[in-house]
Each structure stands twice: as structure tokens, then as C-alpha cells.
Amino acid sequence: MEIVFISGWATSSRIWDRIGDTGFPVHFLEWNDVLSGSVTLPSSCILAGWSLGGQLALDLLNCKEIKGLLLVSSMCCIASHADRPGVDSSIYSEITSMLSRSRKGYLKSFFRQCGAQREELPALMEQSSLFSDEDLQLGLNMMFNKVVEPARSLPATLVHGTSDEIIPFSCSRYILEKLLFSCTSLVPVTGGSHLLPLTHPELIVEAVKELAERIDS
Numbered sequence: 001m002e003i004v005f006i007s008g009w010a011t012s013s014r015i016w017d018r019i020g021d022t023g024f025p026v027h028f029l030e031w032n033d034v035l036s037g038s039v040t041l042p043s044s045c046i047l048a049g050w051s052l053g054g055q056l057a058l059d060l061l062n063c064k065e066i067k068g069l070l071l072v073s074s075m076c077c078i079a080s081h082a083d084r085p086g087v088d089s090s091i092y093s094e095i096t097s098m099l100s101r102s103r104k105g106y107l108k109s110f111f112r113q114c115g116a117q118r119e120e121l122p123a124l125m126e127q128s129s130l131f132s133d134e135d136l137q138l139g140l141n142m143m144f145n146k147v148v149e150p151a152r153s154l155p156a157t158l159v160h161g162t163s164d165e166i167i168p169f170s171c172s173r174y175i176l177e178k179l180l181f182s183c184t185s186l187v188p189v190t191g192g193s194h195l196l197p198l199t200h201p202e203l204i205v206e207a208v209k210e211l212a213e214r215i216d217s
Helices: 031-035 052-059 091-101 103-114 118-128 133-145 169-179 201-216
Strands: 002-006 026-029 045-050 066-072 156-161 184-189
Touching: 002 052, 026 031, 031 052, 031 133, 045 052, 045 201, 052 066, 052 133, 066 201, 091 103, 091 133, 103 118, 156 169, 156 201, 169 184, 184 201
Parallel strands: 002 026, 002 045, 045 066, 066 156, 156 184
Antiparallel strands: none
């Protein structure tokens, strides 16, 4: 079993830097490469995605190489609709407008809303510099305008902060109850923000190991 981590919107694979030893070989994919279809997976793997990376992971579940799924602070679509929780779809145009007026200003505000501490902002801003304006817009379009409905269910763990201001905790509960209800567990992180890879890396490692045990049992 190998673990493949996918980064989230405006961040690189360095978002996973605080993840310790999982006990398995690990690989990292950038969200924009996955979005463009540049994906090569090990023959047997757990796919772990944070934020947009989780939505992209859900979208890859038709790949036979994937044996398990770990979603961290994620969703099937960030825009709310009918009984599907999320955020107001009008935010999409607001973010697009703010990015065009001041990319740097918006991204700083975004990372603060994610829960970043002042000392963490420079590294996060450096990560965001790796992506073009077109990349960022394509990622936003995926998050707000594509509803991912997996073609199969498989062992999965969802980890989500109860105080996430970017993707509501209810989005993971929706995935649990409506999409991946078979062999799936939800781990609430009480008071957790959106940046769980930075604030709770040990919990994510524990979730990976527990999921791998479930798959092998």
C-alpha cells in the first residue's frame, strides 16, 4: 500500500510538510496537475486530498488503483444547492473579482480565513506563487461549478474541523451520508480550522494508518 497526497487550492505539496512517517511509501501530487489530467498512481494506494485536493480525489475514484480514500477539510462541491451544504454560489464571482483586483491581497486574506498564523503566511504565499492566474481560476471553477458524485464506494475516512470557515463541516457529513456511506468514518476535529495539515498533522497520520488497517483486514 502507498499513500498519495493531493494539495489544495493555491497551495503546493509543501502543505503536507508537517505530516510525519505514515509507515508507507508516500507520493505527492499538485492540485493543478491532477486538474489537468496529469496523474500517475501507484498500483495500490490510498488517495489523500485536502480541500480542493479532496474533491479531486473523489473525482478519481473510478481508478482501480485506489483502495481507500482520505478526505481532509473537503467537499464534493463547495457551492450549496438544495439539500447539499456549502457556501453561497455568489462567492465565486466575488473571489474572481478580488483576485483580478489584487491577487496578493486576496490570497493573504484567504489564508488568514483558513486559520493561518502570521508566521505561516510567508510560506503559504510562496506556495501560491507557483500557480498562474489561470490555474487559480480553473481551480475555483472546479470547486464551485462541478459536483463530484463518485462512481463507487470504498473504505474512506473524512477528517474535518468543526470551525472551518472555508468549507463547512456539514460538507463532510453530506459526503458521509449521501455519497460514501459504505465503510466510511467521519472524524470531527473540535474547533479545527481549514488548515488541518498544518494544525493537526499527527491526526492525519493516525487516520492514514487506521484506514490502511481497515483496508487490509
